[in-house]
């Protein structure tokens with residue numbers, strides 16, 4: 641196989657063959673690209689901000705990695721301990737409280753968003769990054785409250801706001817409480833607008849449902865990573881409703897840009913410089 645011959649210093653990371661089992665141990669070192677199906681050296685992928693060096697496929701990244709890519713250096717996080725009270729005592733296949741506990745211990749987060757402040761190209765900014773691994777990055781009361789508090793800090797400190805979305809939409813387990821976050825955040829964003837403070841929305845794969853229907857599309861600039869799935873309802877629901885088949889590439893960044901729903905499609909490798917230039921322009 642071709643990847644076996646990859647030239648790496650000292651043979652580091654080359655698959656090791658166990659004598660007795662003849663089993664090739666490659667776990668954790670290589671990653672198959674969903675875009676081009678090629679096997680990529682994981683360190684190459686990480687060094688390239690988790691963008692495939694061969695086909696430009698943007699892998700999903702967690703909130704922490706996202707913040708490290710955007711901030712100049714250290715940053716301060718806020719409201720890390722904020723957790724939902726499960727207001728509806730919701731139970732589906734399992735109690736929501738059990739699901740929360742399991743997800744919290746698996747992700748080491750209390751909910752699906754990290755709110756942080758720090759420097760971006762020398763300018764103080766607030767960045768909220770969504771954590772897709774936490775129940776599909778769903779927006780419940782905690783996500784809403786953390787963004788609302790980030791907006792308050794922006795107003796107090798006169799800093800711009802950037803929200804990086806990665807979300808399946810509103811969190812069903814919190815019912816109407818999660819839907820109310822859409823109005824709460826939208827009202828907060830209007831106050832930012834009145835204070836003439838910029839808000840940049842970055843949409844990543846996937847950004848859907850109530851998040852698209854509220855803050856993800858309310859930026860002074862709405863910019864997306866390449867080929868991100870962006871929409872409100874899923875394609876199957878739409879096809880069943882309008883009884884027509886949907887065009888190729890429907891609900892992907894490039895399609896939305898072409899149809900005037902986005903301001904730009906920006907590679908993750910250029911995202912920081914792009915945001916820095918935009919903030920300079922707004923200032």
Ligand SMILES: [Zn+2]
Nearest residue numbers: 673676692695
């Ligand atoms: Zn690829």
